[in-house]
Amino acid sequence: MKTILLLLVFLTPVLAAPVDNQTEQLINAAMQYNFDACNRENIGDVMDSCADEMPDREKFQKETESIFKEKDIHYSLVECELLQVRLPYAKARIVQDTLVLDRKTNDVNAAEYRNSSALLPGERVEYLNTFKKEKGKWKLLLIVSEMRVIKKEKQAEAENE
Numbered sequence: 497m498k499t500i501l502l503l504l505v506f507l508t509p510v511l512a513a514p515v516d517n518q519t520e521q522l523i524n525a526a527m528q529y530n531f532d533a534c535n536r537e538n539i540g541d542v543m544d545s546c547a548d549e550m551p552d553r554e555k556f557q558k559e560t561e562s563i564f565k566e567k568d569i570h571y572s573l574v575e576c577e578l579l580q581v582r583l584p585y586a587k588a589r590i591v592q593d594t595l596v597l598d599r600k601t602n603d604v605n606a607a608e609y610r611n612s613s614a615l616l617p618g619e620r621v622e623y624l625n626t627f628k629k630e631k632g633k634w635k636l637l638l639i640v641s642e643m644r645v646i647k648k649e650k651q652a653e654a655e656n657e
Contacts, residue, residue: 520578526634547628547635
């Protein structure tokens with residue numbers, strides 16, 4: 497239900513606010529805060545970076561804790577482009593690099609969830625993420641697109657040679 501409500505909010509043009517540099521910087525900072533918390537494996541800060549109404553919040557927390565125990569992962573924010581603001585929501589295009597040193601898991605359902613939640617997408621991926629402003633602070637809410645693997649510039653150039 498929350499996902500449907502969120503999608504309806506983004507499909508209603510009347511509530512649109514202009515995209516401005518300050519909001520884009522704050523969204524970028526929110527995404528970077530999340531990645532930094534993940535890189536430090538600090539579950540408290542990871543959950544602090546997520547909106548209270550995040551769907552499957554408890555499942556996300558459990559999977560994140562499990563990944564911290566099983567994997568050595570580093571997330572890097574490559575791009576964060578603010579696309580739309582409809583207060584208290586915003587949508588941005590995210591490009592991230594993920595370096596994973598151990599991809600093994602015995603649970604197929606866990607692997608599927610992790611891959612669809614940006615916890616373990618691999619390489620460089622692009623996706624759309626929504627954010628919610630809570631108590632004056634932007635927080636991650638929900639990934640609203642499929643993750644698309646994109647090639648890094650140097651890798652693409654080498655393949656074209």
